[in-house]
Amino acid sequence: MEMKLSLDGLTGKVVTPYSKEYEQARQEWNRAIQKFPIIIVYCYAVKDIQNAICWARRHGIGIRIRSRGHHYQGYSVGTGVLVIDVSYMKRIELDESNGSVFVQSGIKNREIYDYLGARGYPFPGGTCPTVGVAGYTLGGGWGYSSRYMGLGCDSLTALEMVDYQGNLCKADDNYNPDLFWACRGAGGGNFGVVTSMTFQLPPKVTRVTLVELEYLNAAPATMACFLDIWQEWLVSLDQRMTINVSMYNSAEDGMGIYGKGLFYGSAAEAAQILKPFELGGATLSLQEVTFLEAVQKIQDAYPDSEKFQSTGRFVNRKYSMEEIEAIVELIRQRADGSVYTAVSVYALGGKINEIDKKCTAFYYRDAAYIMGVQSVWEEDRYASVNRCWLNERFQCLKQLTVGSYINFPYNCLANYEEEYYGGNACRLQQIGRQYDPMNVFSFPQAIQ
Template sequence: MNDFLCGLTGDIVTPFDPVYSEAKQGFNRAIQLFPLIIVYCSDERDVSNAVIWSRRNGVPIRIRSGGHNYEGYSNGNCTLVIDISRMNYMYIDECLNQLSVQGGVTNRQVYNFVSSKGYPFPGGTCPTVGVSGYSLGGGWGLSCRNFGLGCDSLEEIVLVNYEGAIIKANRENHCDLFWACRGAGGGNFGVIVSMTFNLPPKVENVTLIEIDYLNVDSQEQAEFLDTWQEWLKTADKRITLISRIYNSAEDGLAMLVRGIFYGEAEAAKQIMAEFLALDGADYNIESMTFLEAVTIIGSVYPPSEKFQSVSRFVFRDFTCVERAKLAGLIRERPQGSVFAGISMYALGGRVSEIGTDDTAFYYRHANYIIWLETIWEESIYAEENRKWTSNRFPYLKAITTGSYVNFPYGRLPDYLKEYYGIHANILKNIKKIYDPLNIFSFPQGIGKSACSNHAALYCPTLPLDKTEGPIDQSGDIRHRGFRYVSKR
């Protein structure tokens, strides 16, 4: 086994390691996969060595930063997981108003860092999401109507390619790769080790918007959907909202609105008048720092969940009948579900001002993203909840167009077309140039997913959630004749 691991650098975890059970977990605990090796990389050299090692040994690669891929594509059975979460150095060039970060930084880390200098950042809502995966998939966040998607601020990326070499891509060098990496999702072309973003102008305060509606019925939820789509037509681009109709074990049928406005609280109240006029609106609209606002919004996210979800893009108004049917989708939760909801993520503004073909993100002119989700706590209800989602998906698909690659759904029949529209063929050609051997593959990758028989020779009987073999006093671990030093 020592010979097998020769060439890997960084901190290594295998199924024999006592921390393996936790180390293999992603955010969505409904998906349990068992990688052969997890290597925690600290620098570009570790990443390059991991890529070279995987090719020499025929072990498929998965790339993990925040571990939030909803379908678990940053993990896989009998794979080498290249984890870059420890690569989180950041630097601001205030002369250029640019932020440089390593590939493993999270939303929370970026927010804390840029806010210390007075900047906001067009990142995501969940604090533990990796910024690299977030921005490469497009990057919807509560600043996007004002500043654009996360990928729109990208000025340069540095990645490790299929040969283990470093490639720098921007508008002048490898511009086709740079184009593809702004919207085509993470993990397709290499391992992102650093990124440079243009920063927005500094701000003193923003306005946090929170509105809740409890004890509602399905008709009120349908009317709320109408208010949402009418409001969005003329909304000030300085404001970006999430709205949601839901059915939870705690609240029953309910609705909410969350958002950030780059302006004063009194102006925000006027802009939100249509929502505040709805019956039962309980609201907080308050001026605060950008960091305070994103921290409050991010505080509702748990460290992990068990869920199934599907996303779509909405390009037109829903009719009265369609709105009623949408509300009806969540009137009954599946068995074991503690939460079922439909969320809407506002687009428009700066997002739609950028040309459809300027980046790989195809759905520039959608009105919003719609997202159907169910959450459960006990694993015995997983299949019931997945069936609930798949039974509702055909109706949602019939009235929408395309899916958001950062909110993936594993049962899409033609996922390349759904995620990338007519950009799919261009992306396949770029994939052939920069990853001709399809080293970077996963179940919904741009290239077909690789399956290695070689890897199976080394894959242990799974699941294995306990240590086998003695641990000596120095912290060295010996398993079945192989020895390495655990740095975890």
């Protein structure tokens, strides 16, 4: 890749295709994504972001915004673009007097958990340790505390953002409230570059119960029975419990069911709540630990990277047994080269649906749960067949669900704004035109 542009005006750490760290710097967590930006600017301060925006506009080069590089479709990078990477902006400030925590946008889940957990506080963050708190929150933010504390965006009280002109603006309920509304659920990359966020602190907790549920060598009939119980169980579920479960087909372990989550209560209470899942072959593990110990155990199970295609949809009704069996059938046969495939369910409800769907940009608050499908492969030659495999199954799920979760994006969506944002899409388009009238922050599936 030939570089003829002058880098004058850029500040921070500037990486180009000629830099020794370029190959690693351009990589996303999903190694199935291979894009080749012309410049990556690692920003240490707001001024670095402002300079990068002005430089890119002056040279007519597209911009992508990246925190920790976990976008499923890789929209935080691109070929021939400038990537504004905020992962070096890592300040955290705790203000216990007013019950808030300030974080810069380079902070990842593990870092906020370690910081607050060491001080006795939980945090309604995500599950994967290297996901950025900013991107997670901007997309709504589902995690293992969501039913008890709300989505990640529900604890957000203010943010700062650099706009298309390079100006730093604040957004909260009093300043730019429409922008603040939009940033709670409309996904990262839209409107501008978020530099920091302020969250309301949850109350301290001493112990939580880490939940693990497993069925090894589960027959399709067991999976169908599980999903039928799941949809009934959620209706009156104690909001202190948040869990997700995967029905999987693994090249190494065969077919099975595995679930994990948190309960803000005792192991004895959790055992009673989970009794309906005591099907044949079930193994239940319940550990009373500190919040920090629980999230560390959860996060340690994640690989450093994967090659995958995945998506997630919202479920707002109960399924007949015939429909459930069709869902289970989706993973009976893996694609060629796939080492793992799964249909996964993520519990909603509780605090999530106590907020009206029009109060933030996150629209699908009345859904019962998210249902996702994924395939993981290791060899590049199998990428195409796995993506086709997933698309076929996506078409089946689409008939059974109501919309797509922006933090589990899918590049094959038709009418993606309606799918991601439902009845909030029109207002988001208006806000996009107001705060980014030149369409500077454009990327595949950006708000238009």
